[in-house]
Amino acid sequence: MAGCSHKELEEGRELHLDWGKLRKAVQCEELVIPVAVQHADTLEVLIVAFANEKALVEAFRQKVCVLWSTSRNELWIKGATSGDVLDLVEVRVNCEQNSLLYLVRPRRTGACHTKGPDGITRPSCYYRRLRYIGGDGADASADQFVVLEHLGDESASGGTGETPDDS
């Protein structure tokens, strides 16, 4: 995060990957594993978050997307305050049983806590694509050779949607 503002982090065109977040996340009171949350119909990946056993149980019981907030150390019923509830359709587990996939159906349009230029809550947290510019191959930090492009905003960025082939 490197001291940049929330606005820069969430809306900016510079990459400030929060590499330390995961180490902080596992220091929460509960044992958690990653959960990829995917729209059951469009298959868009909406968020990647964490769940503990309590969250998984509540997800099944309440039939909505329930996660564990590693920053607040509490059960996180997605949309409980925003209204952007994600109905739970299916839960899958990976081969090694160390992550989960929630297939969900958003009750409204949004899943992210941010809003697009139109003022509407974004459907997915992955609204920016990394565009590789290139580097000198020596000791380059990711910040120096990657810029972010907002999806659906091609004219402003000149992006093609095929980032690796652009380099």
Next chain:
Amino acid sequence: MAGCSHKELEEGRELHLDWGKLRKAVQCEELVIPVAVQHADTLEVLIVAFANEKALVEAFRQKVCVLWSTSRNELWIKGATSGDVLDLVEVRVNCEQNSLLYLVRPRRTGACHTKGPDGITRPSCYYRRLRYIGGDGADASADQFVVLEHLGDESASGGTGETPDDS
């Protein structure tokens, strides 16, 4: 994982979620963040793994899915030994810049290291769905009220694909 075998973990019908894996993963030498890897065409979620800055740089440079193996503490070029290389199409970042989404195109059919009953490498690690049976609501462990169903094996399990509505 609770002492169960690899075969039980990867092919079994019992849930043995490895809740401790993430804490082990962050103890590797590098700072890593979660990466959801998604098929660029079918949009199937293939794997969820981890990347550090080196892995992200190499992913862009080599234009394939490169991750960081937190167990082996080394760069993990997906498919380098198995041949199941995933060509990199696009990289996205989430709002808070603490996870990545790789959109990839498998060069062959597989992405998981396991094989299905047909002997063919499975396309996705998420080949099992959790089926909620219910519990007594008090101190139940997830193992006690969830069984796993192999996708595409409906006749054996009676699953409907709408787990939460079955309970």
